[in-house]
Amino acid sequence: MTDARGSAGRDGETNARHTPGTPCWVSLMVHGPAATHDFYGALFGWEFQPGPQQLGPYARALLDGHEVAGIGQLPPDRQLPIAWTPYFASDDVNRTSETVRLCGGTLGVGPLDAGEAGRLAIGSDPSGAVFGVWQAAAHLGTAVTGVPGTPAWNELMTYETAGVAKFYETVFGFELEPDVSADVDYVTLRLDGRPVAGIHGVGNTLPRDRGPHWVTYFEVADADESLERLVALGGHVLGPVQDMSYGRVATVADPEGARFALLHSAR
Known part of the structure; x- marks a missing residue:
């Protein structure tokens, strides 16, 4: 994302x-x-x-x-x-x-x-x-959608975007928008000009025990408070909370190991 x-x-x-x-x-x-x-x-x-x-x-x-x-x-x-x-x-x-x-x-x-x-x-x-x-x-x-507790975004974590982006383009009719940054391998999937999902090529940093996988971002009212609640409920924090231009986000997992992200969108 x-x-x-x-x-x-x-x-x-x-x-x-x-x-x-x-x-x-x-x-x-x-x-x-x-x-x-x-x-x-x-x-x-x-x-x-x-x-x-x-x-x-x-x-x-x-x-x-x-x-x-x-x-x-x-x-x-x-x-x-x-x-x-x-x-x-x-x-x-x-x-x-x-x-x-x-x-x-x-x-x-x-x-x-x-x-x-x-x-x-x-x-x-x-x-x-x-x-x-x-x-x-x-x-x-x-x-x-658009309120805390709802899916906000889906992003494919994979080795590289080129081949797999063409797959999704052909199967679902997405318009591909590659990131212009030279150091980021990212493609936004669009329908009728609207962003609906993303593909992030992360190379060898992809978790070896997981392989390529989709990650769902769930909207929350407060990323830090939700993170504390998640840990208290037996969930796991997989990365630090980060402030991005699109909001405040943290990658986490539930007690059975399902990975997802908490997102407090920038308004």
Whole structure:
């Protein structure tokens, strides 16, 4: 996330169907959903209600009654990385999934129906980073943005941007805006001229135990206070709080190791 990015959302409710390619939902699969609900409920003020069960026990996180994210339970025999996964909107998940395969990505789940909510697929890009594709029916995705406790930005941490940026451009129709700085490998993904996500090439500084992965930024009212609360709840601080042109940010992890970022946006 660089100074030109800012929050991808706008204040208030989002009741319209998302433009194809837009990050429209974030989801987390964990081993202990009850403890994870307690953690994020205390950190962000979320409450939970049951969601589609096609991938096992699953709950939607609500903020003041609005759906903002999902948390599900991993099957006990699956040893997968615990990670927040962004879902990108599609008007035809079957066609998008085929494009993923043709462009060198892989499909791990689906396409399949999630009850009356919609249709989904979960895949990975050629570098191995996992993402989702969502074709909305009754469930349009994140229903409110721009307020504390909501997703504000999604950023892919990878070795280098060039090849993988072309993948996302072809699959989702993004416009690519490379950073002009010679010492930063960063590409902003835009739709209709609007920044919606980013790709950050970090070379050998990418965590060896994680590999390329997406990071979700969650808006908070106070980054320092949220950081203290996170530690008290059993979370982990992965880097110092930093003041950037777009706001105050800290990279953290929840008790099961899912990485994410706390962001107090500059207004």
